[in-house]
Amino acid sequence: MSFDVQKIRNDFPILSREVNGYPLVYLDNAATSQKPKQVIDCIVDYYSNYNANIHRGVHTLSQEATDAYEASRKKIQTHFNAKEAYEMIFTAGTTHGINLVANGFSEILKKDDEIIVSAMEHHSNIVPWQMLCEKTGAILRVIPMNEEGVLIMEEYEKLLSKKTKLVFVNHISNALGTINPIDEIIAKAHEVGAAVLVDGAQSCSHIKPDLQKLDVDFFVTSAHKMCGPTGVGILYMKEEWGNKLPPYQGGGEMIAEVTFEKTTYAGLPHKFEAGTPNICGGIAFGAAIDYLNDIGFEAIEKHENELLKYATEKLLEIEGMKIYGTGPDKTSVVSFNIEGIHPYDIGTIVDKLGIAVRTGHHCAQPIMDFYKIPGTVRASFAFYNTLEEVDALVNAVKKAKMMLS
Numbered sequence: 164m165s166f167d168v169q170k171i172r173n174d175f176p177i178l179s180r181e182v183n184g185y186p187l188v189y190l191d192n193a194a195t196s197q198k199p200k201q202v203i204d205c206i207v208d209y210y211s212n213y214n215a216n217i218h219r220g221v222h223t224l225s226q227e228a229t230d231a232y233e234a235s236r237k238k239i240q241t242h243f244n245a246k247e248a249y250e251m252i253f254t255a256g257t258t259h260g261i262n263l264v265a266n267g268f269s270e271i272l273k274k275d276d277e278i279i280v281s282a283m284e285h286h287s288n289i290v291p292w293q294m295l296c297e298k299t300g301a302i303l304r305v306i307p308m309n310e311e312g313v314l315i316m317e318e319y320e321k322l323l324s325k326k327t328k329l330v331f332v333n334h335i336s337n338a339l340g341t342i343n344p345i346d347e348i349i350a351k352a353h354e355v356g357a358a359v360l361v362d363g364a365q366s367c368s369h370i371k372p373d374l375q376k377l378d379v380d381f382f383v384t385s386a387h388k389m390c391g392p393t394g395v396g397i398l399y400m401k402e403e404w405g406n407k408l409p410p411y412q413g414g415g416e417m418i419a420e421v422t423f424e425k426t427t428y429a430g431l432p433h434k435f436e437a438g439t440p441n442i443c444g445g446i447a448f449g450a451a452i453d454y455l456n457d458i459g460f461e462a463i464e465k466h467e468n469e470l471l472k473y474a475t476e477k478l479l480e481i482e483g484m485k486i487y488g489t490g491p492d493k494t495s496v497v498s499f500n501i502e503g504i505h506p507y508d509i510g511t512i513v514d515k516l517g518i519a520v521r522t523g524h525h526c527a528q529p530i531m532d533f534y535k536i537p538g539t540v541r542a543s544f545a546f547y548n549t550l551e552e553v554d555a556l557v558n559a560v561k562k563a564k565m566m567l568s
């Protein structure tokens with residue numbers, strides 16, 4: 164499919180609505196993406212035609228739902244180039260996937276083992292590990308970043324030692340847009356025998372990670388950032404880790420045999436999928452991946468880079484503008500403040516003009532502490548945004564500045 168942004172926009176019913184009397188300009192894509200009709204239709208089709216519980220029914224509807232759910236798992240495997248479909252575990256999202264792995268490591272880590280996080284993580288890739296440290300006595304180390312919002316790799320190398328058991332970093336920072344050098348991070352961690360978890364919540368809507376090539380141990384993401392529904396995601400774990408880690412939750416679906424004396428567990432992926440899953444969500448996640456691949460990640464990246472470049476240039480023309488996250492490898496997120504104005508006030512005024520941006524700490528308070536600010540205004544672009552929408556944002560920010568100065 165050739166890249167025609169107007170044609171693409173027609174796939175998204177929500178993009179034609181108005182907010183406060185203005186056409187909606189949706190620039191909060193890092194929080195969640197909008198859904199094309201192909202995904203919405205998939206959800207309607209599931210509930211209209213073959214809603215049933217999966218994996219245990221012999222009746223036709225149950226088999227149809229099981230087939231569609233497992234076909235979606237396979238599609239997701241192919242998309243991310245994992246070796247086996249059973250290495251792809253359906254979760255409720257990134258947060259769930261991280262907690263599942265952290266829980267598993269509570270049986271692996273010992274007192275004084277070390278685990279490493281980066282300075283630019285979302286709270287969901289910090290808090291579960293702090294809880295793990297409290298439980299096990301392991302020590303949390305932090306890779307620092309510089310003023311540009313780029314990780315200091317020399318410092319990372321100094322942190323690594325035989326004591327390091329696990330490194331967990333995001334692929335792309337939701338608050339800054341920085342793309343982290345995860346291939347290098349993974350290779351260096353493996354040199355000392357540490358495993359790596361990559362939080363791909365922000366990356367998978369922009370680029371297509373190749374899990375085998377990365378040789379990553381764990382990879383997590385959420386469907387809702389990729390034009391799919393909320394409440395569903397994927398945790399990839401290498402087969403060896405899947406066999407090593409204990410189950411997270413007990414219940415139906417995850418067992419081989421249950422007696423009151425002893426229960427044995429199912430193999431991968433079911434060992435980690437207790438209870439009735441988000442069946443419709445899992446199937447619609449596959450539809451979202453089809454949709455993105457039909458557009459093509461090269462075209463997506465090219466268009467989004469154009470939006471980023473244009474937005475950065477235009478916003479920097481405003482006096483008092485400061486952009487956070489100015490490194491060379493960046494995706495389409497512009498996090499900014501205007502001197503003397505609270506980000507919340509800018510967000511509120513631009514919303515009156517139909518423009519959706521995010522304000523606050525973006526669940527990344529350590530980044531805000533680093534820059535000594537309460538928060539930022541964050542405009543995050545998707546492939547369905549246009550240069551005209553960037554103009555609307557810039558004009559609205561100028562207006563807000565005039566009103567607030």
Ligand code: PMP
Pocket residue numbers: 193194255256257258259285287288333335336337362364365385526
């Ligand atoms: N990590 C990053 C980098 C994120 O941007 C987000 C969502 N904002 C999460 C983790 C958490 O994702 P979810 O809320 O879908 O579990």
